[in-house]
Amino acid sequence: MSAETPAADPGQFTRRRLQFRAWRGTRPFWAGLLVLLSGFPIMYFPYAHLQVGHLTLAMSTTAGAGSLIIGVLLVVLGVSLWFQKHVRTFAGVAAILLGLVSLPVSNFGGFIVGFLLALVGGAMAVSWAPGVPAAPESAPETGTGQAAASGSWLEKDSDAGTVNESNDLSGTSPANGANGRHSAG
Numbered sequence: 001m002s003a004e005t006p007a008a009d010p011g012q013f014t015r016r017r018l019q020f021r022a023w024r025g026t027r028p029f030w031a032g033l034l035v036l037l038s039g040f041p042i043m044y045f046p047y048a049h050l051q052v053g054h055l056t057l058a059m060s061t062t063a064g065a066g067s068l069i070i071g072v073l074l075v076v077l078g079v080s081l082w083f084q085k086h087v088r089t090f091a092g093v094a095a096i097l098l099g100l101v102s103l104p105v106s107n108f109g110g111f112i113v114g115f116l117l118a119l120v121g122g123a124m125a126v127s128w129a130p131g132v133p134a135a136p137e138s139a140p141e142t143g144t145g146q147a148a149a150s151g152s153w154l155e156k157d158s159d160a161g162t163v164n165e166s167n168d169l170s171g172t173s174p175a176n177g178a179n180g181r182h183s184a185g
Contacts, residue, residue: 027085028128034121035095036078041110042102042118043071067106070098074118081125092125 010018046067050057077091077098099118102109109115 026130027083028081028088028125031088031092031121031124031128032078032081034078034117034124035081035091036075036121038095038099038110038114038117038121039071039074039078040114042074042106042114043068043110045107045110067102070102070106071110071114074098074114078121085130088125088128092122092127095119095122095125 046064074095077095080087081091095118099109099115099122102115102118106114109118
C-alpha cells in the first residue's frame with residue numbers, strides 16, 4: 001500500500017455503528033436506558049423465589065400487581081424516551097414519581113436498585129436538552145466602507161439604496177417603523 005491508495009470503504013458494521021452513534025446523540029439515550037432497566041428489578045422481585053442454600057425465600061407481596069404495573073410503565077417510559085424525544089420532561093417526571101411509588105409497593109423499589117435507576121434516569125431525562133447545531137463559520141468580510149465595518153444585521157445596500165432586513169413578515173419589526181404595532185387603518 002502506498003500513500004496514494006484510496007481508503008477502503010467502511011464495512012457494514014462500521015456504517016451501522018456510526019448510524020447508531022448519530023441516532024443516539026440526538027435523543028436522551030442513556031436516560032431511556034436507565035429508566036428501562038429500572039423496571040426489571042421492580043417487576044422481578046415481587047414474583048421471585050430466591051434460593052438461599054436449601055431455603056426457598058418467596059418475595060411475593062400483596063401489591064404484586066402494582067409492582068408489575070410500575071415496572072411495565074417504567075419500561076414503556078424508557079422506550080418512549082428513545083423514540084419520542086419530545087416527551088422527555090413528562091417521561092422523566094413520571095419515572096421519578098414511579099420510582100418513588102415503588103419504594104412502598106415493590107420491596108423497597110426492587111431492593112433500591114430499580115428505585116435508584118428510575119431516579120437517576122428520570123433526572124437525566126428532565127435535564128436533557130437537544131444540542132444546538134454548530135454555527136457555520138463566517139468568512140472574513142472583504143470590503144471597505146462603513147456598511148462592511150459596522151457588521152449590523154440592518155445594513156444599507158449601496159447599489160439599490162434599500163434596507164436589507166431579516167425575513168420578518170409580521171410587520172412588527174422596529175426597523176420598518178411599525179414600532180411593534182399593526183396599522184389598523
